Amino acid sequence: xxxxxxxxxxxxxxxxxxxxxxxxxxxxxxxxxxxxxxxxxxxxxxxxxxxxxxxxxxxxxxxxxxxxxxxxxxxxxxxxxxxxxxxxxxxxxxxxxxxxxxxxxxxxxxxxxxxxxxxxxxxxxxxxxxxxxxxxxxxxxxxxxxxxxxxxxxxxxxxxxxxxxxxxxxxxxxxxxxxxxxx
Amino acid sequence: xxxxxxxxxxxxxxxxxxxxxxxxxxxxxxxxxxxxxxxxxxxxxxxxxxxxxxxxxxxxxxxxxxxxxxxxxxxxxxxxxxxxxxxxxxxxxxxxxxxxxxxxxxxxxxxxxxxxxxxxxxxxxxxxxxxxxxxxxxxxxxxxxxxxxxxxxxxxxxxxxxxxxxxxxxxxxxxxxxxxxxxxxxx
Numbered sequence: 001x002x003x004x005x006x007x008x009x010x011x012x013x014x015x016x017x018x019x020x021x022x023x024x025x026x027x028x029x030x031x032x033x034x035x036x037x038x039x040x041x042x043x044x045x046x047x048x049x050x051x052x053x054x055x056x057x058x059x060x061x062x063x064x065x066x067x068x069x070x071x072x073x074x075x076x077x078x079x080x081x082x083x084x085x086x087x088x089x090x091x092x093x094x095x096x097x098x099x100x101x102x103x104x105x106x107x108x109x110x111x112x113x114x115x116x117x118x119x120x121x122x123x124x125x126x127x128x129x130x131x132x133x134x135x136x137x138x139x140x141x142x143x144x145x146x147x148x149x150x151x152x153x154x155x156x157x158x159x160x161x162x163x164x165x166x167x168x169x170x171x172x173x174x175x176x177x178x179x180x181x182x183x
Numbered sequence: 184x185x186x187x188x189x190x191x192x193x194x195x196x197x198x199x200x201x202x203x204x205x206x207x208x209x210x211x212x213x214x215x216x217x218x219x220x221x222x223x224x225x226x227x228x229x230x231x232x233x234x235x236x237x238x239x240x241x242x243x244x245x246x247x248x249x250x251x252x253x254x255x256x257x258x259x260x261x262x263x264x265x266x267x268x269x270x271x272x273x274x275x276x277x278x279x280x281x282x283x284x285x286x287x288x289x290x291x292x293x294x295x296x297x298x299x300x301x302x303x304x305x306x307x308x309x310x311x312x313x314x315x316x317x318x319x320x321x322x323x324x325x326x327x328x329x330x331x332x333x334x335x336x337x338x339x340x341x342x343x344x345x346x347x348x349x350x351x352x353x354x355x356x357x358x359x360x361x362x363x364x365x366x367x368x369x370x
Contacts, residue, residue, distance in 0.1 A: 020254050021254055021255075023254050024254070025253070028248050028251050028254075029248050032248050032251075037239045038239070039242075040240045041236060041238075044239065051240045051242075052240070052242065055247065056246065056247045056250055059247050059251060060250055060251060060252065064252050123231060124234070124235050131235075143236060146229050146233055147232070149198070149201025151203075174225075181184075181228065
């Protein structure tokens with residue numbers, strides 16, 4: 001069963017990009033408003049604490065490269081890919097830095113830290129805990145699939161893997177979460 | 184919690200959650216979920232996860248927009264089109280200048296605006312004819328032959344077009360503002 005791609009959204013994005021490339025700076029605001037929240041949500045699930053900074057860097061990098069954006073993937077998928085790369089770069093930089101905090105701590109600090117300020121009902125707390133048990137790749141794939149509604153093809157583009165591997169990660173993640181919640 | 188054996192339906196649950204199925208597919212999945220306890224439980228679980236993920240850290244869009252680079256405006260025309268336009272405008276300007284110059288000469292006024300070096304005046308200029316355009320009391324605007332157009336880059340071409348447009352905009356029947364003579368013609 002094939003999901004229907006959001007072609008209208010993609011067309012709107014391409015129109016906004018064209019407008020911005022043509023000198024319309026207001027189009028930039030529209031693009032940021034359409035995607036910033038989703039990018040922030042994704043970045044926080046990757047365990048990144050400086051969500052604001054990564055989201056901003058993501059857009060700066062994207063807008064600097066719109067000339068080369070061919071629209072083969074959706075803008076949102078492309079933004080996710082950039083954000084993910086930035087998070088990985090920051091982790092690598094963190095590894096090289098004399099550690100005031102161990103890498104283990106960084107890995108353990110789930111992206112849901114960013115959501116701590118939100119009043120959590122118990123059920124939500126359980127879901128978070130279950131998701132935190134996933135491996136980093138499983139968490140990425142699962143949140144992109146369930147949280148953002150991306151297809152396996154789109155997830156494969158973001159994570160840099162195959163559709164088949166993304167599918168396996170998703171089902172393994174789902175099994176882990178079911179076991180955690182329904183034992 | 185066990186899994187339903189209908190993989191196709193299970194694969195479609197996240198799509199259903201995000202409204203990415205068409206009406207027929209969505210109806211088919213809902214119909215299955217209505218009579219399948221495993222899929223109903225899985226859909227409920229996915230919905231719970233999705234609700235958790237629907238909250239995100241606050242984002243300051245104004246700050247993000249302020250940090251963005253400025254758009255680099257694209258050129259409306261290719262270099263080839265600009266070259267062709269420049270060539271046409273040069274020829275037109277040549278005709279205009281010659282006409283104005285001859286009018287000025289007939290009126291006995293001084294040559295201070297324009298000079299086109301060519302042995303014979305005419306609208307059609309040979310490709311390598313040097314064309315020189317000057318405004319009264321101002322530095323020279325143009326001095327080139329048509330064949331030199333090929334050597335211009337896009338910025339230079341746009342600059343040339345802009346200069347020619349200014350000349351072209353001057354009314355023909357106004358010898359006081361655009362007058363002179365053709366150097367090398369009748370001298």
